[in-house]
Structures are given as structure tokens and as C-alpha cells.
Amino acid sequence: MIRRILALALLVAPTMASAYPQFIGHGYPSCMNCHYNPMGNGPLTDYGRAVGADGIASGALYPKSWSEEKIADLSGFLFRTPVQKHFRVQANYRGMEMVSSVGTPSERWSWINMQAGGQLILKFLENDRLTFVGEIGYNPSSNSAKATGQDKRKLRTREHYVGYRIKPEVGIYAGLMDKAYGIRVAEHIAFSRILPELTQNDQTHGVMIHGLFDGWEGALHGFVGNLLQPKDLRQVGASAQVERQIFTDHRLGMSVLSSKNDYVKMLSYSLHTRLSLSEGSALLLEAGQTERISLGTRGDRIGRYALLQTYTRPIRGLYCLTNIEYMKSDLSSAATTVRWGPGIQYFPVQKLELRTDLYQTRTFNPNASTQDGWTILFQTNVWL
């Protein structure tokens, strides 16, 4: 069962979003400086794009005569500096060469178009207090969807919402968004996103209140499920996430999520921390549990997960990653899965990310013997 989940997670659609909570290592503990969604993910603000150009990407390939200001000025759509303040267009593509079952007779190389989409942002009032954000993009079909003939939509919207900052510290957001829960790591295949069902297509329509007060940041999110889904599948419920800043640029947080549809009732809760280690380097840790209560004939299940990620920045533009994950998808089962591996994330110039990850997956099960799984991912992420 666990191997099936892993295979599904890796093969279905390992779409990744542009949300990088490790940038707490750059002095950004909150996502809202760089993203229109204060909980991260989705389109970047003008400031976020400039930070991406100057603080994140390497400057080595630019002419030496170029100032940092000039590089920042190129961070707008199609390398242009915006001439008006109310309207923004963005586009991005992420693709990946995946090598699965490395070193075995069934080794397989395949290119996956994970994400290709466009975003439109309208913003009004002083300090962009009122925003309208919409995203639409290519919807990769999963192997299982292809097999069953389901999920035929070639286009999919993963975000469309309106946001209003009542004051700088408080905002209210309504529409289709990711649920506020845990560390929103880029890897949708992370166990910490799979078990609570927070993967690439798990956005929900709802209303979120976000606040930022004196070292505290949090969000309360009430939701009714994705209204584009059949009614019986929609997960209706609420989630909350709160973080407390400790010292400078270190955060401790906790989350809870409760939801149900016609078939299952879910309760997830987690603790996490994000620590800034030095300039650009960070450590992320999350541990949580998900209780699934079946409202039909299938059995109940409690699953547990943990995530540890470290990011070290030896030079500007380059991040060395370590990813260690633990999952026990059913506490009553003997099987435990551990996945770990190093990675390299490189931003040679602005608007381009190259990333390589190596994953080793091992299942510990006293009742069965399984071979370790090795997977290599080569990703390219381009945004305009």
C-alpha cells in the first residue's frame, strides 16, 4: 500500500509551486513580502520578483557594468519595468526529467510537463490593499486518470481569489486557494503534504483571515471544497496555522485541519519550525499526524509524518539541499517509509531555476521485504 502511495505520488503529477519557505534564511520569515497570497505560493509581488532577481539568483552571468538596480529593473514581465501599478501578468513553466527505478532493469526516463500557466493580478488602493489574483494553467493527466479516462480537463485553475488588507496587519482573502496548514514546501510529493491531502490539486474555495501581530503570524481558513469538483468529493471544513517568531528570523508553528466529505472525515495537526541558519541557509522541520475516519465501508486510519529539510547557500544563486522524510501511513500497519536524499538548486540568472534531486526510498516492514527505490529528478523552472 505504501509503495502504491509512493508510486502515485511520484508518477501522478509531481507539480511543484514557487513557494520557498526556506527563504527565511534571507530574512523573510513571512511569505507576504514576496507573494500576493500571504501564506505563500502563487504569483510573486513586484518586490518578490526583484528579490528573486537580486537576492536569490546568481549575479555571475551579468555584465560587470550592470548595477543591482538595473538587474532588479529587469525582473518585471518579459524583462520590463512595469509602467503602471494596477495590472500584472505573469507566466511560468516547470518541467522535469524523472529517472525512476535507477540502476534496475526497469529504469525509466520520462519528461513530465508539470506546470505551464499564466497569472493575472489586479491591484488597487494604497500599498495594493485590494488584490484580485487569477491563475490558469495546463493540467497534466495522471497515469491513473489516463487509465480510467477521468480528469480530462486540459486546463485547470489552482488559484483565483480576492484579497483585502483591512490594515497592514490584517487581511481577508476569499476564493480558491491552498489550505492554510503546515510548512508550504515546494515539493507536493512531500509526505507532509500527501497525508493531510495538500498536494498540487487540493486547493479549496473558502475565506481566509490572515494576521500579523508583534512576532505572531497566523491564518484561519474556512472552506467548502473545490466548487469545480463533484459535490460529494468536496472537503468542507476549516484549518488554522499560527507561527511565533523567536529571536531573529526563527519561527515555531502549529497547524490544525479538519474537513469531511461524503466518504471520509479528516483531522490533521502538526508542529513545525523554520530556522534561519545564516545568509540564505535555513532548516525546516515539521511533524504531524492525520486521522482519517471512513464514513463508508473502508476502515479508519491514523497516519504520521515528519519532514526535515536543510538548505545551505555556499554562494549566491546556489543552494545545497538535504531532504529527510518519514511516513507511517497507517499506525496499525508494521510498515514505515523513509525517504531521503541530497539536492542542488541553482538560479543561474533571474527567472530560471535548475534543480536536481536524488531520492532514496526505503520501506521498513518486518512482514515483507522490499527493494529500495532510487529516483533522480532534473527540474527546470522558468518564469516570465
Next chain:
Amino acid sequence: MKNKLIYLSLLLIPIQSFAEGSIQIAVKLTPAGSFVAKSERLKGDLVRNQGEFSSQKLSVSIDSFKTGMSLRDEHFCKHLGCETQPKAVLSAVKASSGKGTGSLELNGVKRDISFNYEDKDSVIVAKFELNSADFKMPHAKYLGVEVSDIVLVEVRIPAPKK
């Protein structure tokens, strides 16, 4: 006898330090975040005399501050007026019993400041708040992210004991 006189004179004269010190400026951002601007190139003399400290002049080149981001370094330098006055200068420093005063010249403006300090293993660690508006700096804002006018300054400078 001659050696004793030399030794005695060494004990009685004030100890003067010319070693380089460091400065950290903690800056808060709105809506969220912060950064620290650091320079290891604080220069000047610090005289220790029976529990009291004094300095005629401590200075630091504003372009020596690093904030962890090149664009921010450029903005920081310009905002502090490095193009017209490349150095920040603290003069007439007097300190004793954990408190001190001095005169800070920055961005072409000279103002008296006061600070608290601790003597940690022959390193003086002084802390004080600065309001950038007092030094005629405009409120800083870049692409929607604002910088707090009030910053926390921490100065570290060696002051060897006898």
C-alpha cells in the same frame, strides 16, 4: 630599578585601542521581515582609563555595510547618504558605568546620542536606537515593502585591559 619604573608607568597610563571593531544595524521591514546590516570596518581609538572609556573619533565607511543582498547593499548605502558623506563618524565619546554619550554625524547631520554598553571580555558592546528621520533620511520604501525608521545599532570594539 629602570625596569620597575617602566612597568609602573605601563600600569598607570590609559590603555588605548586602535583595533578594528564591528557594527550591526538591525532593520525591520513592513509588512514582515528584517535584515541586519553588518560592517567589520569600524576604525578609531578607544581609551580605557580606570573603568571609563573615551574616544575622539570612531568612523565607518557606509559602503562597507553588507546586508546579505547586493541590491539592498546599494539601497542602504544610498539611503544613508554615502554619495555625499561616505563615512559615519561618532566623536566625543565618553562612557562609564554602563552608559555613554557621543556625537554622531551621518548624512550630513550631526546629533548627540546616548547608549548603553557592556564590557564583555575586553570588548565593549554598545547598543542604541537611531531614528533615521533625525538624520534627515526619507522614509524608505521599495516596491511596496517599507523599512522602519527606527533601527537598533550594536557596536563592538576591542578595549584590552591592562
